[in-house]
Amino acid sequence: MNKNRKIVIIGCGAGGSTAAQFARKTDRKSKITIFEKDKYSQYSKCGLPYVISGNINQYNDLIEFSEEWYKKANIELYLNTEVNRIDFNTKIIYAKEDDTKIERPYDKLIIATGSKPVIPPIKNISKENKLIKGVFNLRTIDDAKKIEKYVKKDDKATIIGAGLIGLEMADSLYKKGMNVCVIESLPKILPKTFDEDISKSISDKITKYIKVYTGYLATEIEIKNGGINKLHIRNNLDSTNIVIDTNLLILATGTKPVLPDLNQQDLKIGKAGGIIVNNKCETFIKDVYSVGDCTEYKDFITKKPINIGLGSIVVRQAITAGINSAGGKYELLEGFLQTCTSEFFGMEIATVGPTIENLHDFSTISAKYNGRSLPEYFPGGKPITLKITINKKTREIISAQGIGDKAAQRINTIACAILNKMNIEIFRKLETAYAPPIAPTLDVTTLVCDIILMKINRNQ
């Protein structure tokens, strides 16, 4: 490798941009170039619902690194620039900025092309390959700006998809005074992140504020004045139809990897639909790395490939690819824990590890505990529900889900336990911090273990 290695990165989302930063930290001399097809440098996509709700003042606040920042870091950034072709043999990138063609050789390439929304097959949803008026995705600042024009107190808003983004968006629109309805085709909300019982508890709380239809498939849009006027949904079990009046429909039906227009056979796409990478974020092509939503990597517990689009994962992959592409050494752990959190309707939720549906290869024991964040005698304690699942054979903790006070931080502690393949008997003995205004002597984190141990003893 010559001294001034050329690192080219496709995509300036959290993945590409973080990779660039860590490449620069690792090697001050590399020539680093980022090609981004959008007009913005790295901004927080996860922050979009909070601009709509008014929590965050303006879209510009979401931009985490300005164009100026890249200049100072000596990272060459091309916005509005699409990569058309990659020649993996000659190691040349062919891109286009407006009408200017760019050819750029690379020593190391990082593909961070992210993901794009899945458009559900609903009658009349699009016309000439464009979503019809009043129907939107929520992936970009431009999407959010368009949605905002439809946000009006007492108007109806409908969201398809009761995943994290769908529910965050529901909360935002509810805060703006809209009548919000969420449609989910699967039988429970948060189907990919929470088990049925916890999902039910969350659902019980949010349905005080919004209407939720689970087990309903959106089938057809009725159009009036060129835009959406009604949405037809059909019950999956009894096929009954409901017609919902709505002038705003947001699609939160998941994403799929954006694969650069290239020879996918060389790159190898896996079962989860993403570019396969190893623990160094290397693809199957020499000197080509890939990170973020366009990739797949294995789950820590099941070892099966996952593509789930969590910012926490994107960033950790990006650090890995950034350091390695610049000549450093860094490896991912043996899989992702999928630690994850969100907040809506005043409720914090968090999870780590696979849902029970994804643990069917394991014999498991689960327990749930409904406790409080503070000792009983101390005023202001808040409810907290925690569920832990263990591998029945090894007694190792393999997943956990929580609702309530500081759920995310409590789940982080359990994430640390899972990473260490910690036995429930040992984890139960962890000395957690105690003070009357902060936590009880035996935290919910400990007490839920007791229920698991009781179940183990009962089984013996």
Place this chain on the structure above:
Amino acid sequence: MNKNRKIVIIGCGAGGSTAAQFARKTDRKSKITIFEKDKYSQYSKCGLPYVISGNINQYNDLIEFSEEWYKKANIELYLNTEVNRIDFNTKIIYAKEDDTKIERPYDKLIIATGSKPVIPPIKNISKENKLIKGVFNLRTIDDAKKIEKYVKKDDKATIIGAGLIGLEMADSLYKKGMNVCVIESLPKILPKTFDEDISKSISDKITKYIKVYTGYLATEIEIKNGGINKLHIRNNLDSTNIVIDTNLLILATGTKPVLPDLNQQDLKIGKAGGIIVNNKCETFIKDVYSVGDCTEYKDFITKKPINIGLGSIVVRQAITAGINSAGGKYELLEGFLQTCTSEFFGMEIATVGPTIENLHDFSTISAKYNGRSLPEYFPGGKPITLKITINKKTREIISAQGIGDKAAQRINTIACAILNKMNIEIFRKLETAYAPPIAPTLDVTTLVCDIILMKINRNQ
């Protein structure tokens, strides 16, 4: 062992009472008896400052288990009953309730006699073995009730000892509108729980509200009308004297184990002044257990004996002794992590592992990170400072200290890492939960590791 074993417990604090509960859970048939010299059943001593501040309405709220509760659990509870003698050979307890003598044989004995305040050698502090008027400890409900009579807006209050209890009490009295002054003989506040740099950061914050003298020894009390009127303190370095006007003086100068009146040679008292117990909470005498503030046990990292009086430790020992005394099997971990938290003057602090002074046998690397609880673009983020210390040789995390938002829960995660002897390189890769309103993609918990790793690389 006959079927209905007789378990006798001396002391109905958190230690004795929790042991009784777990003994009862383990064996429904045991005859369980508790002797308590005070007039209250288990109540939260840690909650006392919060009754004085008004956070908690009344002292009765602190009682965690009523006399009624023990009756229902079939646990015989003697209040106002002092144990005078234990015959370890015949296995008989001799106690006294008012004028009634009680003789009670035991199969298993649990000593949970707790600790008592250390009275500093200050001239005029006591008369006829009683603290003079206006000078108080804070260990019991009766202490707190007496203190409350002196709590008056704009009056002066002085506290000797800037440990956790001293500062919690300072906050309570400040909230009641008093002018509070804290005296600490050591050169820093929280000398036993925090390193100098973190102690300094905490001190910088609290001195906005109260006066703190560190490195000053209280030497003499001036008396007027039979009570304290002035306190003399002397600077340890230059011996200058300061005289403080005060009618209320609270002693928060630590505690020492209460040892039952018995043959201490048999029982074996260790270097930290407590009854030596093993990981089953057994003492050196057959069938005699001991738990809580009257014991000592080893620190997880240094393996040296500690006696520190944390509720979280008391309860974990009590579970162990309770289960084992009733015929079950339960072992403590190979030492205590000393996870610990508190909140005063609107600031949450937490710590795990020994302070740097107690790590002199180790070659260490420490790093501190001042970050925020939320991503920069999200409003409402709060400051958080986190310090981690690793063993330079093994790179295992051995202590951590934090100030700020959810410090306790963040420290719990690090406690889990320490318990697993986790290497800083691996801990840095832990996937922490991310969502804009809850935590950044790279939490302070992760970022502080980066500084450690930079220091490691620089040293190489």
